[in-house]
Amino acid sequence: MGQNVVEVGVPKFQLLPACEDDHEGVIVDMKEPMDPNVFQAMLKASLSQWKLEGKKGAWIKLPIGLANLVEIAVKEGFWYHHAEPQYLMLAYWIPDTLSAIPANATHQVRIGAIVMNDKRELLVVREKIGRYWGTGIWKIPTGILEEGEDIFTGATREVKEETGVSNHCINTEFVDVIAFRQKHRYFFGKSDLIFLCMLQPLSFDIHKQDSEIEEAQWMPLEEYADQPVVENHCIFKHIKDICLAKIERGNAGWTPLPITSLFNDQISYLYMEEDLKP
Amino acid sequence: MGQNVVEVGVPKFQLLPACEDDHEGVIVDMKEPMDPNVFQAMLKASLSQWKLEGKKGAWIKLPIGLANLVEIAVKEGFWYHHAEPQYLMLAYWIPDTLSAIPANATHQVRIGAIVMNDKRELLVVREKIGRYWGTGIWKIPTGILEEGEDIFTGATREVKEETGVSNHCINTEFVDVIAFRQKHRYFFGKSDLIFLCMLQPLSFDIHKQDSEIEEAQWMPLEEYADQPVVENHCIFKHIKDICLAKIERGNAGWTPLPITSLFNDQISYLYMEEDLKP
Numbered sequence: 001m002g003q004n005v006v007e008v009g010v011p012k013f014q015l016l017p018a019c020e021d022d023h024e025g026v027i028v029d030m031k032e033p034m035d036p037n038v039f040q041a042m043l044k045a046s047l048s049q050w051k052l053e054g055k056k057g058a059w060i061k062l063p064i065g066l067a068n069l070v071e072i073a074v075k076e077g078f079w080y081h082h083a084e085p086q087y088l089m090l091a092y093w094i095p096d097t098l099s100a101i102p103a104n105a106t107h108q109v110r111i112g113a114i115v116m117n118d119k120r121e122l123l124v125v126r127e128k129i130g131r132y133w134g135t136g137i138w139k140i141p142t143g144i145l146e147e148g149e150d151i152f153t154g155a156t157r158e159v160k161e162e163t164g165v166s167n168h169c170i171n172t173e174f175v176d177v178i179a180f181r182q183k184h185r186y187f188f189g190k191s192d193l194i195f196l197c198m199l200q201p202l203s204f205d206i207h208k209q210d211s212e213i214e215e216a217q218w219m220p221l222e223e224y225a226d227q228p229v230v231e232n233h234c235i236f237k238h239i240k241d242i243c244l245a246k247i248e249r250g251n252a253g254w255t256p257l258p259i260t261s262l263f264n265d266q267i268s269y270l271y272m273e274e275d276l277k278p
Numbered sequence: 279m280g281q282n283v284v285e286v287g288v289p290k291f292q293l294l295p296a297c298e299d300d301h302e303g304v305i306v307d308m309k310e311p312m313d314p315n316v317f318q319a320m321l322k323a324s325l326s327q328w329k330l331e332g333k334k335g336a337w338i339k340l341p342i343g344l345a346n347l348v349e350i351a352v353k354e355g356f357w358y359h360h361a362e363p364q365y366l367m368l369a370y371w372i373p374d375t376l377s378a379i380p381a382n383a384t385h386q387v388r389i390g391a392i393v394m395n396d397k398r399e400l401l402v403v404r405e406k407i408g409r410y411w412g413t414g415i416w417k418i419p420t421g422i423l424e425e426g427e428d429i430f431t432g433a434t435r436e437v438k439e440e441t442g443v444s445n446h447c448i449n450t451e452f453v454d455v456i457a458f459r460q461k462h463r464y465f466f467g468k469s470d471l472i473f474l475c476m477l478q479p480l481s482f483d484i485h486k487q488d489s490e491i492e493e494a495q496w497m498p499l500e501e502y503a504d505q506p507v508v509e510n511h512c513i514f515k516h517i518k519d520i521c522l523a524k525i526e527r528g529n530a531g532w533t534p535l536p537i538t539s540l541f542n543d544q545i546s547y548l549y550m551e552e553d554l555k556p
Contacts, residue, residue: 022409067352070366074345080361082466084382088348088358088366089466104362105383105468106425131300131541147384148462148469179532179550180458183539184426188360188367190383191426193471234537237556238548245554254457259512261461263409270516272457276523278515 015046018058023100025057026050030066040072047076051094057101058092108187109145110194111155115172115201116243121218123170123201125162137229138219140239142194150269151177152256155197163216164207172199176253177271178242181235196239198246198253221247293324296336301378303335304328308344318350325354329372335379336370386465387423388472389433393450393479394521399496401448401479403440415507416497418517420472428547429455430534433475441494442485450477454531455549456520459513474517476524476531499525 016039018026028046043060050058060073064086078090082104093099115123124138132139143158145151152174163170175198186192206216221243230236245251256269257277294317296304306324321338328336338351342364356368360382371377393401402416410417421436423429430452441448453476464470484494499521508514523529534547535555 064352064357067349070348071345074342079342079363080366081363082382083358083361083366084467085357085359088361102465103386103422103425104360105386106423107385107387107471108381108383109385109469109471144381145384147381147467150462151460179548179554181537181546181548182429183544183546184428185544187380189362189425191387193385193387229540234535235540235548238535238537238550238554241556242550242554249553251551251554257512257516259459259516262507262513266461266463268459268461270457270459270513272516272520273529275527276457276516276520276529278519 014042015049016042016060018046018050021057021059023057024055025059026055027059027061029061030063030069033066034069036068036072039069040076043072043076047092047094055094057099058094060090060092061087062090063087105190107191107193109151110142110192111145111151111158112140112142112194112196112239113155113159113172113199114140114178114196114239114243114246115159115170115199116221116246117201117204117218119218120221120247122221122224122243123159123163124217124219124224126215135229138217138224138227139236141216150256151195151197151271152269155195155199159199164205169207170204171202173202175200176255178246178251178253179238196242292320293327294320294338296324296328299335299337301335302333303337304333305337305339307339308341308347311344312347314346314350317347318354321350321354325370325372333372335377336372338368338370339365340368341365383468385460385469385471387429388420388470389423389429389436390418390420390472390474390517391433391437391450391477392418392456392474392517392521392524393437393448393477394499394524395479395482395496397496398499398525400499400502400521401437401441402495402497402502404493413507416495416502416505417514419494428534429473429475429549430547433473433477437477442483447485448482449480451480453478454533456524456529456531457516474520 016028018028021027060078062069070088073090078092081089081091091101093101123141125141126138127133141159141162145154155174156172159172160169177195178198179196181194182191184191221240224230225240230240252274254271254273256271258267259270260267294306296306299305338356340347348366351368356370359367359369369379371379401419403419404416405411419437419440423432433452434450437450438447455473456476457474459472460469462469499518502508503518508518530552532549532551534549536545537548538545
C-alpha cells in the first residue's frame with residue numbers, strides 16, 4: 001500500500017485531506033505518494049476553499065519519501081517552517097494580514113556539569129572534538145540535551161558518557177542548577193542555553209569515553225583555576241567562583257518541582273529556589 | 279546572473295564547490311540555479327571524492343528558490359537537518375560510523391512577565407488567541423523570544439506589546455529571573471522553556487494591543503489568587519507564591535552578567551544570584 005499512487009484525472013474540486021488546528025488553521029499530513037501534477041491541482045483547489053472558509057495558517061507535512069512534492073508546494077507559495085530528519089513542514093499564511101505563524105525552535109539546550117569530590121577536586125575533561133580540541137584546556141563536562149530530555153536527567157547522563165563505559169563511569173546525583181548562560185548565533189544562526197548544574201559524585205573511578213573525550217580526571221580546584229584561560233575568561237572564572245561559593249558558603253541553586261499541566265496530565269518541571277516552594 | 283544555469287555536459291569529475299567546517303566535514307552552500315541532472319552528477323562525484331578524503335559530515339544548504347534540487351539530494355542519501363523560511367539544510371554522514379551530526383534546535387524559549395505595582399496589583403491579560411482563549415482566565419503576559427533576543431530584552435518587549443501601542447503602553451525595567459520551567463512535546467514535538475521574569479513598572483496606563491490580547495488590567499493579587507485555576511494548577515499557584523515572597527520577604531532571583539567568549543568578542547549573559555558575582 002506504500003505505493004498507492006493516486007490516479008491523474010481527479011475531479012476538479014477534490015481537496016487535500018486536512019485537519020483543523022487550534023488557531024483557525026489547517027494541517028495536511030501527507031503520507032502516501034501522489035503524482036506531482038495531481039498534488040498541484042488539489043493544492044490549488046484546497047487553497048481556494050480554505051480562503052473561502054476564512055482559514056488562517058495552512059501547513060503541509062511532507063515525509064522525506066515525498067521530497068518530489070516540495071517544489072510544488074513552494075511554487076504555490078508555501079515556505080519552509082521547520083524540518084526534522086524524516087520530514088519537512090511547510091507553511092502558508094492565507095489572510096491578507098501579517099502572518100501569525102509561530103517561529104521554529106530557536107535554542108539548543110546544553111548542560112555543564114560541575115562535579116566536585118570532598119577533596120576540593122573538580123571533574124574535568126579535555127575534548128577530542130569541537131571548539132576546544134587542541135587547546136589543551138581542561139573544562140567541565142558539557143553536552144547537548146537529547147530531544148525530550150529533562151535538564152536534571154541530561155546532566156547525569158553526560159557525566160556518565162564522558163567519564164566511562166557501562167559500569168565503569170562516574171555516577172552522580174543531580175543537586176541543583178546554579179546558573180545559566182544564553183548565547184546567540186551559536187550554530188546555524190540559532191541560540192544556545194547552557195545550564196550549569198551541580199552534581200554529587202556517587203562513584204569516583206574514571207574510564208574515559210574514547211570517541212568523545214581525550215582525557216578526564218579529578219583536578220584540584222586550584223590547578224583548574226591556575227589555567228591561563230580561567231584567569232582571562234569569565235565563564236571559566238565563574239565556574240571556579242561558583243565552586244568556592246558552594247564549598248565555603250554552601251550557596252544553593254534552583255531545584256526542579258514537578259507540576260501538572262492545565263490542559264492534560266503532562267508533568268513538567270519548575271526550577272526555582274527552595275525558599276519559594278510550598 | 280540569477281539565472282546563470284550551469285550547462286549540461288560538465289566534465290566527469292567536476293565537484294560541487296564546498297567549504298570545510300570545524301568538524302572534518304564539508305558544506306555546500308548552493309546559491310545559483312542548476313540543472314537537476316548536472317547537480318546529481320556533481321553530487322555523486324563530490325561524495326566519492328569526500329569519502330576518499332576522509333570527510334565526515336556533508337551539508338547542503340538549498341535556498342527555497344532551489345526547491346527542485348531537494349529530491350536529488352534525498353535520492354543521494356541526504357536527510358533533512360533543519361529548515362528556516364528561506365532555506366533547507368540537508369545532511370549526510372559519510373563514514374561507516376555512528377553519525378556525530380548535531381541535532382537541530384530543540385527548544386522554543388518564552389518569557390512570562392511578573393509585573394506588580396506598589397498597590398499589590400499584578401498585571402494580567404486575557405488572550406484572544408492560543409490555548410487560553412475562551413477560558414476566561416486572567417494570566418501574566420507571556421511571549422516567545424525573537425531570534426537572537428536576550429531574555430531580559432524579550433520580557434520588557436512583550437509587556438509593551440501586550441499592553442498598548444506606541445507611547446501608550448506599560449514600560450518596565452527588568453529586575454531578575456525568578457524561576458524557569460522546562461516542558462516537552464510542546465509544539466511539533468519540540469520542548470519549551472519559559473523564564474519567569476520580575477519586572478518593575480515605569481508607567482501604569484494600559485491601552486491593550488487589539489490583535490493579540492483581549493483585555494489587560496491591574497488586578498489585586500488576592501483576586502488573581504481567587505481564580506479557580508490558581509487554586510488547582512501549580513504554575514498559577516506558584517506565580518502567586520512568588521509574588522508574595524517578593525513582597526513579603528524580598529526574595530531575589532538571578533540577574534544577567536555580561537561575559538565575553540573565549541573564541542571571539544561576542545558578549546553573552548550568565549544569569550545567577552548576585553551573591554555569586556565578583
